[in-house]
Amino acid sequence: MIVEVNNLKKRYKKQLVLKGINIKVDSPEIIALVGPNGSGKTTLLNCMTNLLSFQEGDVKVLGKKHTDANLFYDVSYLQDNRILYGNLTGYDHLKFVCSVQKIAVSKIKEVATRVGMETYLRKRVRNYSLGMKQHLLLAMVIINEPKLLLMDEPLNGLDPTSALNMRKILLELYKDGTTIIVSSHNLDEIDRLTNTIYFMKDGALLKESLQDIAKKKYLITVNDIEKAKKVLNDKDISYSITDQYQLGFEETDTELQCFIDCLNDNSIMITDIEVQKVGAEKRYRELFEEELSS
Ligand SMILES: Nc1ncnc2c1ncn2[C@@H]1O[C@H](COP(=O)(O)OP(=O)(O)OP(=O)(O)O)[C@@H](O)[C@H]1O
Structure with a gap:
């Protein structure tokens, strides 16, 4: 089993923002998470990656409890660019990922070329555009060739060429056995990536009702x-x-x-x-x- 989410419920004070989510993924897939603002997509991804605690239910990833520290090597999560440090270069960020993930630094050049950021790899992130930051975030999550890749709005600020390149990379990863769960509001790009969509509404997954459509x-x-x-x-x-x-x-x-x-x-x-x-x-x-x- 790659992902198993059982009856996951998350509350912020009295507000129930995830209302009993169930997900089962047992073979590699690309899954899009689509829903209106505030429907709970980010909260769900954060709970699955143990960045947020939740009150009820359980999550298993790659057969382990989601809190298992060993998952760190096999699961990557692309969050928004607030996790980046303006004073550090792209190279510094990737070097840090390599050191904590025990990856050879020689991979940095390869991954920078793959995502198209080799020309500004040594520049400080505070001088990056929105799209350049997205390239760096992408490089940081694929450098370990994860078995599960979660992505929250990865297309933010990408020009059409970069979006196309990201799609190519994601499809290559999928071909090599990576499961990808990607939240996005860009429905055209989703269509090009996958036909498996989990729609979210008010903290619930509408996946089941899709069978009628x-x-x-x-x-x-x-x-x-x-x-x-x-x-x-x-x-x-x-x-x-x-x-x-x-x-x-x-x-x-x-x-x-x-x-x-x-x-x-x-x-x-x-x-x-x-x-x-x-x-x-x-x-x-x-x-x-x-x-x-x-
Ligand atoms: N730290 C927080 N404290 C209280 N409520 C929160 C917090 N973070 C999110 N929420 C609430 O949880 C609900 C789900 O938010 P979430 O960010 O998961 O939605 P989303 O589907 O990712 O939205 P978007 O498409 O705008 O990114 C919203 O009602 C939001 O107001």
């Missing part, structure tokens, strides 16, 4: 649409007609197989399948309709 739309072209309509109607499988030869189908991957089997069993030839992802923004709109209309 189609994540993908399939446009399926067939050789005999009239016959296809008849067999689908007979089987009570819903669809839409998108053009003369094309059926639209909004469902999960498993049910797509039923749709295809139904056509195959009736000798209807599928000549093309186009997948249209239902984007994070549309899913956000459906979940937060009330807030958006008020």
Whole structure:
């Protein structure tokens, strides 16, 4: 198990800000944490990384209790840039991370090049722009090649080239087995990174209700649409007609197989399948309709 959060509740005085969060991640994934301001994303990440205590529930990370000091080597957390020291250089920050994580300093140059900060590595952080600070934060959390990477708003201030580079790095880490949980308000960038979104609202995860929302739309072209309509109607499988030869189908991957089997069993030839992802923004709109209309 990579992450297991059971009934996590967090209060600030009388305000319950996390209302019983449950998460289970058992194989590497990229998960986006999306929700309105104040919905509890940062609080959840801080509780998971033991930066904040909580009143109820428990958290396990990589099979260990989240307070286990050994996790420090395998888990990284990108927080906001207030953790940086203006008087120190980027190199100083990375050297510090190397010394506490027991990593060879020779990795610094490599990671600086990877995130694109080699030209200002030796400059003091107080002279960095917002985006430059984000580059440094990214370098600090990937230098140890973590098994779990948590990120709170990593895209703040990044220009399109840097955002693209960050995406490339995150996808490479994921390919090498890192699980990434990233909170972000940038829904376009989320769409490019992952289709797994945990929506948060008022301290609760709306993940479960997502099953009711189609994540993908399939446009399926067939050789005999009239016959296809008849067999689908007979089987009570819903669809839409998108053009003369094309059926639209909004469902999960498993049910797509039923749709295809139904056509195959009736000798209807599928000549093309186009997948249209239902984007994070549309899913956000459906979940937060009330807030958006008020
Ligand atoms: N130190 C604190 N003391 C009291 N309440 C707090 C504290 N930090 C956060 N909160 C409250 O906890 C709730 C969740 O805040 P949190 O920062 O986790 O939300 P968020 O989803 O990360 O928001 P944003 O998208 O704006 O970053 C909010 O109601 C906030 O006011």
